[in-house]
Structure formats: C-alpha cells, structure tokens
Amino acid sequence: MTAVDEVREILQGIRRCLTAGRDLGLEPPGLSPAALAYLEGGSAVQRTATLEQLRDVIGDCRRCKLCSGRTNLVFGEGSPSARLVFVGEAPGREEDIEGRPFIGEAGKLLTRIIENGIGLKREDVYICNIVKCRPPDNRKPEPDEIRTCLPFLREQLRIIKPQVICGLGQVAASSLMGKECKISRERGKWFSYMGVPFMPTFHPAYILRNPRDERSLKKLVWEDVKMIMAQIGLRSGD
8 A cells, every 4th residue: 555545545534534523413623614624525614604694605606617507506595494404416407597496396396295295384494405506417416516515515504403304315315424325225214414313215306207106206205204294393194
C-alpha cells in the first residue's frame, strides 16, 4: 500500500466516523465548516438560523455541473417546523420550470398521500430533494453531485428538526443511508439520519411508472405511511 492509499483509507475512516456521529445527533467539535466539508466530501455550508437565510447562502449555486442545465434551483417548500420531511431524488421538468418540488404527476400523488392518507395539509410538511437542480434528461444524480448538495439538505434538516424523515425512492434512501439499498428490501424499516427516525418507501414516480403493480405498491406505501403516522402521533382511519 502506498502512502497515498494509506491517507485515502484514513480519510475514509474519518468520514465513516463523522457520518456515524451525525446519525447519532453528534456534531464534531473544533472543525471549521470548510474542514468539515472536506472531510465529509461535500461543500462548506454556513450555519444559518432560518431556511430563508440558508436559501440566501446557496444563492445562484454554481457548485456542481447541474447548474449549467437548470432553469430554476428547487430549494424545497413547506413548514419550517414540520414534524415530517419528505426527501426525494431530484427535481423533474415541471419542478425545474416552476422552482417548486413535487408538482408534476408524482407530486400530485404525494399530495394525495399527505392530505388524504396522513390527514395533513401539504404546507404542514416539508418537501425537498437530495439535489436542488434537475439532472439532464431526468437521469439519476451522480455521486459528486450528491456529495456537493447533501450538506444543504443536512442544514435544512438541522433547522427544521423534524420528528420523522421519509425517503422517497432508491436514490434518496441510498444517499441518506450512505450505502446502496433496495427499496423493496428496506421499505417499512426504521433507520436513523442525523439522529432522526428515517423510513424509506417507494417514490410516487415509481408507482406511476408501474401501472400493473400500482395497487400493490400503493398498499405497501400505505403500510409505511401508517408507521410514520404512529411515529409522529397521528392515527390512521383503518
């Protein structure tokens, strides 16, 4: 093993420790935001008191290559004190045009889940994505894009302090879990992210892309939703 390999292995070990600590709600002492971002493999993020201030910090973001093809940066929307945060993969075409998350057909299904299933208003929860800009041709975000944008999501969650995080789809779940996962295997199970209970479930777009399985997929999502409702102290109607 070369010296470079040894250093790389040490850094990877530090990053794993930082991630584990953050998942327990622990913040590393004595590190500047830039140093912490380097060790975590992401961007330096200025600590802010409100979501509005964080949006100002992000500005006209040019931190990764996704900026070149976007129409609008899609920051997120909802209650700044939401008990429940939904995290998706990335903005789609409609979201890129309007600058709002989950407003296309998948967003309409998510809104029905929130309002008809959970019994909350859409503005009572918070909705955002792993990356804030639309990837070209709706491809999956690449690892460097996720690493660059993830610190902003972490800051959003730190400000909101939700009781539960729901990860929508494989990309969101894998990004928050720090490893590749299969939704069919991990959905309905509780994990932790930044010390917050976190559950993955199917992305609404995946349900819509599989009309033959739509009924069974919706049933599985409803099972997950009922567990989330119980976690935040809400009762289901069945």
